[in-house]
Amino acid sequence: MANINQQLSDTFSAMADGLLSGQFGKKTRIALTLIGSEHGPQELLRGAQLVARQHSDIEPVLIGCNDPECGFECHPAEDLNQCHQVMESLFEQKQIDGCVTLHYAFPLGVSTMGKVVTPSTGREMIIASTTGTTDTNRQAAMLKNTLYGIALAKATGIEQPTVGVLNIDGAALCERGLRELQQAGYDIHFAESGRADGGIAMRGNDLLQGTPDVMVTDSLTGNLLMKMFSSFTTGGSYEASGFGYGPGLGEGTAGKLVNIISRASGAPVVAGAMRLCADAAKGEVMKRVDEEWEAATLSGLNSTLAKYCQPKTQVETTEAVIAPPEKVTDTDIGGIDILEIEDACQALWQVKIFARTGMGCTGPIILVAKEDLDAAKARLVETEFLS
Incomplete structure (x- = not known):
């Protein structure tokens, strides 16, 4: 019986709120912790007032507020650590749908x-x-x-x-x-x-x-x-x-x-x-x-x-790679990570394609002769420097 009475109470309260605000249906309850801001708790409270005024589908729930006259549901807390403890409790009780806070320690991942x-x-x-x-x-x-x-x-x-x-x-x-x-x-x-x-x-x-x-x-x-x-x-x-x-x-x-x-x-x-x-x-x-x-x-x-998570397989070689005869490098290839740019150049030298490394306006590039462009790209795809 108590559960039925609570449901009826919630229903009539929601209807009353809807008549006042024009917003019918369940509101999204978003908690806000008020402690820890450089601008003080009143600035955060002003944010809650602002969102409540602009969006009638959001119901702010304040944590770290000791003023029952603030116009919102309040939960007292002395410091930010206590705020987070209250937040966790409200989540466990399914009393809030989300929370806005600061200095919260998320786990790795x-x-x-x-x-x-x-x-x-x-x-x-x-x-x-x-x-x-x-x-x-x-x-x-x-x-x-x-x-x-x-x-x-x-x-x-x-x-x-x-x-x-x-x-x-x-x-x-x-x-x-x-x-x-x-x-x-x-x-x-x-x-x-x-x-x-x-x-x-x-x-x-x-x-x-x-x-x-x-x-x-x-x-x-x-x-x-x-x-x-x-x-x-x-x-x-x-x-x-x-x-x-x-x-x-x-x-x-x-x-x-x-x-x-x-x-x-x-x-x-x-x-x-x-x-x-x-x-x-x-x-x-x-x-x-x-x-x-x-x-x-x-x-x-x-x-x-x-x-x-694995070290990149180095281009196999039995001797030092020697640069091929120089050519005019009048075209460039982008999209290679800066940490791999020198290895990519060596991969081209191995197949007798002359290349230089450089830095374009969008990042690292490899410069090759125009007639070598297609072969160079194919080699870089083969050695997994390009996709």
């Missing part, structure tokens, strides 16, 4: 996928990733970040997100791995750089324009990008734009949707982070992660990841 608004076009773009460690191997981490970024994009309403890889160390290897998955059947859609020569490698211009829906990078670079995008108009001490550093996704989340903000995040970013958390919860982002992982695994993900 989990990284956050942030979301920014790009200044050139006002487009929203996911940065994969922004904090945490998806994998101790850089290339494996970037590949996994891609899957988690795609999962978040799909959970938030983009069914066929475009993917670009930021042109940093390891980008060429990441691209090679992604193309291997695509060729094996994994459904992935690559963005084309806005620069004239196109390609999946994204430049600074593409960051500003929001060329891809998901921008893949390592977490340290992603963290820097988040800070630049969110506070470039304020001098850096106040993050005023965007959706925060995003939900922690990966192996070890235990199904708990925890979104991260920083100590510098202002009320607009706090509100954005709560909106992103609610969208991810309603879009079942954890289920999306499992679906992407399963699809990629069926396309050879494990074997691709295994390559990154």
Whole structure:
């Protein structure tokens, strides 16, 4: 009987809330911890008020709040550690759908996928990733970040997100791995750089324009990008734009949707982070992660990841490789990782193709004669420097 009475009470309360707000149906309950910000708890509270005013489908739940008159459900806590203990308890009791917090220790294997608004076009773009460690191997981490970024994009309403890889160390290897998955059947859609020569490698211009829906990078670079995008108009001490550093996704989340903000995040970013958390919860982002992982695994993900954990097989040779006679090198080959560029050049020398290494505007390149271009590419594919 008590259970029936509670259900009736909840139903009538929901009807009353719907008549007042115009929002019928179950609200998404997103917790927010109020302790630890450089701007004080009132700034975080303002973020909760902002999201509640703008989005009637979100119900903020405050942790670390001792003011019963604040207008929201409150749970007291003395410090951030206690806030996280309360958060864990609310998750266990299924009282919240997600939580926005800071300084939360994710386990190894989990990284956050942030979301920014790009200044050139006002487009929203996911940065994969922004904090945490998806994998101790850089290339494996970037590949996994891609899957988690795609999962978040799909959970938030983009069914066929475009993917670009930021042109940093390891980008060429990441691209090679992604193309291997695509060729094996994994459904992935690559963005084309806005620069004239196109390609999946994204430049600074593409960051500003929001060329891809998901921008893949390592977490340290992603963290820097988040800070630049969110506070470039304020001098850096106040993050005023965007959706925060995003939900922690990966192996070890235990199904708990925890979104991260920083100590510098202002009320607009706090509100954005709560909106992103609610969208991810309603879009079942954890289920999306499992679906992407399963699809990629069926396309050879494990074997691709295994390559990154093994030293690359050196080009077999019984004697020192001597450069062939010099030629005019009037064409170039890109897409080779900087850590492999010298080995790739040696592989061409072995088959009597003269080559030089260089650095183009998009990264490392190998320069060859125009008449040797096709043979050089074939050799680099054969020796797995190109895909």
